[in-house]
Amino acid sequence: MPYIGNEPADRFTSIPTVQQFNGDGSTTAFTLSRTVSSDQDILVSVDGVIQDTAAYAVSSGTTLTFSAAPSTGTANIFVNHLGLTIGSVVHPASSALAATTGTFTGTLGVTGVLTTTAATVFNGGFASPNKSSVLVPDGTGDDDWAFKISNLEATDGRSYGLKINAGSTTDEALLITDHDASNVLFKVLGSGAVTMPAQPAFQARTATTQSNIPINAETTIVLGSEIFDVGSNFASNTFTAPVTGKYQLNAILYMTNVDTDTQYYQLELVTSNRVYYAILTSDTYASDPDYVTINVSGLADMDASDTAFLRVEIPNNGAAQMDIAVETTFSGFLAC
Numbered sequence: 001m002p003y004i005g006n007e008p009a010d011r012f013t014s015i016p017t018v019q020q021f022n023g024d025g026s027t028t029a030f031t032l033s034r035t036v037s038s039d040q041d042i043l044v045s046v047d048g049v050i051q052d053t054a055a056y057a058v059s060s061g062t063t064l065t066f067s068a069a070p071s072t073g074t075a076n077i078f079v080n081h082l083g084l085t086i087g088s089v090v091h092p093a094s095s096a097l098a099a100t101t102g103t104f105t106g107t108l109g110v111t112g113v114l115t116t117t118a119a120t121v122f123n124g125g126f127a128s129p130n131k132s133s134v135l136v137p138d139g140t141g142d143d144d145w146a147f148k149i150s151n152l153e154a155t156d157g158r159s160y161g162l163k164i165n166a167g168s169t170t171d172e173a174l175l176i177t178d179h180d181a182s183n184v185l186f187k188v189l190g191s192g193a194v195t196m197p198a199q200p201a202f203q204a205r206t207a208t209t210q211s212n213i214p215i216n217a218e219t220t221i222v223l224g225s226e227i228f229d230v231g232s233n234f235a236s237n238t239f240t241a242p243v244t245g246k247y248q249l250n251a252i253l254y255m256t257n258v259d260t261d262t263q264y265y266q267l268e269l270v271t272s273n274r275v276y277y278a279i280l281t282s283d284t285y286a287s288d289p290d291y292v293t294i295n296v297s298g299l300a301d302m303d304a305s306d307t308a309f310l311r312v313e314i315p316n317n318g319a320a321q322m323d324i325a326v327e328t329t330f331s332g333f334l335a336c
Helices: none
Strands: 017-023 029-031 042-046 056-059 063-066 073-081 132-135 145-151 160-165 172-177 184-189 201-205 210-213 218-220 225-230 238-240 245-256 264-271 275-281 291-302 307-313 322-324 329-334
Touching: 245 264, 245 275, 245 307, 264 291, 275 291, 307 329
Parallel strands: none
Antiparallel strands: 017 073, 029 063, 042 073, 056 063, 132 145, 145 160, 160 172, 172 184, 201 225, 201 329, 210 322, 218 307, 238 307, 245 291, 245 322, 245 329, 264 275, 264 307
C-alpha cells in the first residue's frame, strides 16, 4: 500500500507464541522453545488460572521453573510469549543521528568529521571536561597554529601550555610556556632551530683589577660584573646549580704583571664534587710577559644546590706576584 513519508520499518515484529506442557504433580522445570530475558516476557497459566510472576522464574533464558509443581493434567500448563524480537533496525546511512544522551559501550568508529558543540570525553584517555581542552583551527580564520592544549580549571588567567604551529620556517612549530604563558620554556621554529630561553646560563667577569695576588695561597677570583644570568643563579663570585644535571663550565684567567720567578700559576675551577685545573709554568717565557691568559673548562656533574667558583694559586718561595685583569671571565650553562 502507498505511504505518506517513509515506509515504516518492519524489523521489529511481535508474534503470539504459545507453548503447552503436561503437569504431573512433581515436575517443576520446563524447557521453553524461545529465549526470554525476564519473567515478565511470558504469561503463564495453570489449569486456566493466570500465575503471578512470584510463582515461577525463568533462568538461562529457556528454563521455566515453578516454585511448586503444577497439578497433573494434559496440556494444563500454558505459556504465552508476549513479544519476540526477530530482527534489528539499522540506522539509514544517509540520515543524521540525533540524540540528547547515550552511551557507547563498544568501539565508536568515525569515517568522516566528528563535530561536537560541547566537551567531548574520551574515557580511553583524551580529555577532561571543564579542566582542559584540546583545540584545532576551525577553518573560519587565519590561525597560525595547528594544535593547542588549554587549561580551563585555573582561575588566575592561565593560558595554553602546549602550542604546535604549522607555519613558515620563522614561525613557532612547537611552543611550551609556563603556567600563565608569560615565559617561553621551549621553542622549535619551523626551520628546525630549537631554543630554551629559560635554560640556566650565566657569564660574569671581574669588575676591577684584582691586584697583588699573594704567593703560597689559594685566592678566590672576584667576579663583580654579571654579563647575563638566566635564572639568577650566580651571586658572590659563585654559581649555584638550580637543578641536578651536567653543566658546561668555562673560565679564562687574564693575568698582568706576571713574574717568571714563580714556579707556576695555577687556575682552579672548583665545584662541589671535584676541581678542574689549568697550569702555566714559569719556564714558558724567557722574561716577564706583560700579560698571560689561562683557560680551563669542564663538563661538571652537579646536584641541585652544588656550587662552582674560581680561584688561583701561586706556589712559590720567592716574592713573585701578579694581577688579575678585568678581562677574566667565568661562564656556564646546563648542558643536559
